[in-house]
Amino acid sequence: MTASRTARERVRAELTREIVEIARRQLATEGAGGLSLRAVAREMGMVSSAIYRYFPSRDDLLTTLIIDGYNALGEAVERADAAVPADDFPGRWAAVCHAVRDWALAHPHEYALLYGSPVPGYQAPQDTIGPRVRDLTVFGGILSAAQRAGALAPPTGPVEVDPALADEAEASLAALMPDVPGDALLRALSAWTSLYGWVSFEVFGQFKGAFADLRPAFDHSVKALGTMIGLTPSG
Amino acid sequence: MTASRTARERVRAELTREIVEIARRQLATEGAGGLSLRAVAREMGMVSSAIYRYFPSRDDLLTTLIIDGYNALGEAVERADAAVPADDFPGRWAAVCHAVRDWALAHPHEYALLYGSPVPGYQAPQDTIGPRVRDLTVFGGILSAAQRAGALAPPTGPVEVDPALADEAEASLAALMPDVPGDALLRALSAWTSLYGWVSFEVFGQFKGAFADLRPAFDHSVKALGTMIGLTPSG
DNA sequence: CAGAAAACGAGAGCACCGCTCTTGACGACT
DNA sequence: AGTCGTCAAGAGCGGTGCTCTCGTTTTCTG
Numbered sequence: 424m425t426a427s428r429t430a431r432e433r434v435r436a437e438l439t440r441e442i443v444e445i446a447r448r449q450l451a452t453e454g455a456g457g458l459s460l461r462a463v464a465r466e467m468g469m470v471s472s473a474i475y476r477y478f479p480s481r482d483d484l485l486t487t488l489i490i491d492g493y494n495a496l497g498e499a500v501e502r503a504d505a506a507v508p509a510d511d512f513p514g515r516w517a518a519v520c521h522a523v524r525d526w527a528l529a530h531p532h533e534y535a536l537l538y539g540s541p542v543p544g545y546q547a548p549q550d551t552i553g554p555r556v557r558d559l560t561v562f563g564g565i566l567s568a569a570q571r572a573g574a575l576a577p578p579t580g581p582v583e584v585d586p587a588l589a590d591e592a593e594a595s596l597a598a599l600m601p602d603v604p605g606d607a608l609l610r611a612l613s614a615w616t617s618l619y620g621w622v623s624f625e626v627f628g629q630f631k632g633a634f635a636d637l638r639p640a641f642d643h644s645v646k647a648l649g650t651m652i653g654l655t656p657s658g
Numbered sequence: 659m660t661a662s663r664t665a666r667e668r669v670r671a672e673l674t675r676e677i678v679e680i681a682r683r684q685l686a687t688e689g690a691g692g693l694s695l696r697a698v699a700r701e702m703g704m705v706s707s708a709i710y711r712y713f714p715s716r717d718d719l720l721t722t723l724i725i726d727g728y729n730a731l732g733e734a735v736e737r738a739d740a741a742v743p744a745d746d747f748p749g750r751w752a753a754v755c756h757a758v759r760d761w762a763l764a765h766p767h768e769y770a771l772l773y774g775s776p777v778p779g780y781q782a783p784q785d786t787i788g789p790r791v792r793d794l795t796v797f798g799g800i801l802s803a804a805q806r807a808g809a810l811a812p813p814t815g816p817v818e819v820d821p822a823l824a825d826e827a828e829a830s831l832a833a834l835m836p837d838v839p840g841d842a843l844l845r846a847l848s849a850w851t852s853l854y855g856w857v858s859f860e861v862f863g864q865f866k867g868a869f870a871d872l873r874p875a876f877d878h879s880v881k882a883l884g885t886m887i888g889l890t891p892s893g
Numbered sequence: 894c895a896g897a898a899a900a901c902g903a904g905a906g907c908a909c910c911g912c913t914c915t916t917g918a919c920g921a922c923t
Numbered sequence: 924a925g926t927c928g929t930c931a932a933g934a935g936c937g938g939t940g941c942t943c944t945c946g947t948t949t950t951c952t953g
Contacts, residue, residue: 539862540690540774633827643817644847705911906944
């Protein structure tokens with residue numbers, strides 16, 4: 424009645440776990456395109472058709488890998504955020520950024536699966552929308568906390584924001600980052616996409632050979648984005 | 659002696675062109691993964707092996723598609739930039755950004771081929787490095803012109819820049835955007851990656867359902883990035 | 894406890910893919 | 924006119940995702 428009641432369910436769960444593990448290893452070495460159900464079956468000593476007892480299609484296996492990837496990235500981001508004092512908002516932002524970059528560089532193929540070209544013909548099921556925003560949720564928490572602590576500076580630049588646009592941003596992001604005014608949300612959205620733009624460029628080789636070490640440039644960019652968002656050190 | 663001397667060379671060039679055209683159409687509808695030499699051959703009424711007389715492998719066909727894509731994007735960016743008065747630097751920046759976004763939305767699969775996950779096992783040949791930076795070259799031209807016109811504001815934020823990092827940025831980007839100081843280059847690099855981060859998020863469906871119309875939000879972000887770069891309207 | 898039902902691994906097979914090799918015909922240059 | 928290179932065609936190799944069937948084994952049920 425607890426978990427794994429019958430022997431069959433136990434071995435099924437174990438085999439499912441093993442399939443995913445082998446698939447993740449293949450994904451890490453060959454990339455998403457090189458993930459082959461037949462190869463997984465071969466490595467398990469099974470016949471290829473037996474895999475379909477556990478995953479009805481290659482896309483379903485990819486889906487669990489994607490969900491696992493979002494969770495791994497989200498967990499890394501959560502850990503990095505938790506390691507910084509809660510009222511050091513620029514520090515938390517920088518920690519989150521470096522966590523995303525470090526994880527992406529350590530798992531480039533999984534990152535590509537999450538943020539690269541969509542798999543042709545693949546449609547993300549509803550199960551992915553939870554883990555998908557796990558990192559964004561951390562960022563939203565930082566923003567909301569900064570706003571409540573009075574550590575979110577109002578916009579300084581000469582760019583005025585359309586009130587309707589700010590309202591739409593508030594309505595759309597209220598669940599993830601409550602209490603944050605619309606103009607700050609727009610700046611935050613820009614910074615967030617900038618983070619992933621940088622990481623994608625780096626992981627996908629667009630920066631190839633431009634810098635000897637990209638980390639200092641990334642760190643500088645992160646700090647500049649932090650001030651653009653309006654994050655200030657203390658209340 | 660000029661072009662297409664013999665009849666054979668003429669028909670060969672024509673068939674090569676037709677293969678590329680069909681391949682690009684398949685790429686646009688099916689995506690990079692669905693590009694099949696056999697399907698191209700079928701559509702041409704040829705047998706599959708005959709294709710290999712023109713392209714020694716699928717990767718070679720992909721390479722020409724990639725080069726064509728970079729050129730198409732670069733040309734769109736160049737046209738957009740040329741349509742704005744040369745001394746309206748924020749306007750030129752915004753025009754370039756919208757050109758990138760518009761082209762990407764109009765050709766999502768080709769954009770994915772250029773800026774999405776790298777094709778597994780595919781190594782970009784040297785032929786691509788020229789067209790690859792065509793858009794960046796336009797951006798560099800805007801920056802250099804703004805700098806020479808005194809329309810590139812010095813950094814205002816409280817983020818100080820490491821001199822060594824600024825020097826490396828100058829050395830690395832001097833060919834593309836001369837005369838621009840290192841700290842401005844770092845800000846520009848951040849803005850550039852931010853642009854592609856946004857476009858990638860939008861094309862790859864990461865923004866799905868967040869906004870009814872993403873264009874105003876993008877435009878706002880572009881303007882904010884323009885001021886972050888330091889671009890000012892006139893000399 | 895015995896029988897029905899469900900789950901399982903194995904195997905054959907379908908259609909597709911990239912790519913290679915050989916064959917025979919056609920065109921171009923000497 | 925003869926030779927040589929280019930070409931389309933066809934067969935074939937090993938690989939893929941996926942489907943179906945067939946015994947076997949395990950689980951559930953009457």
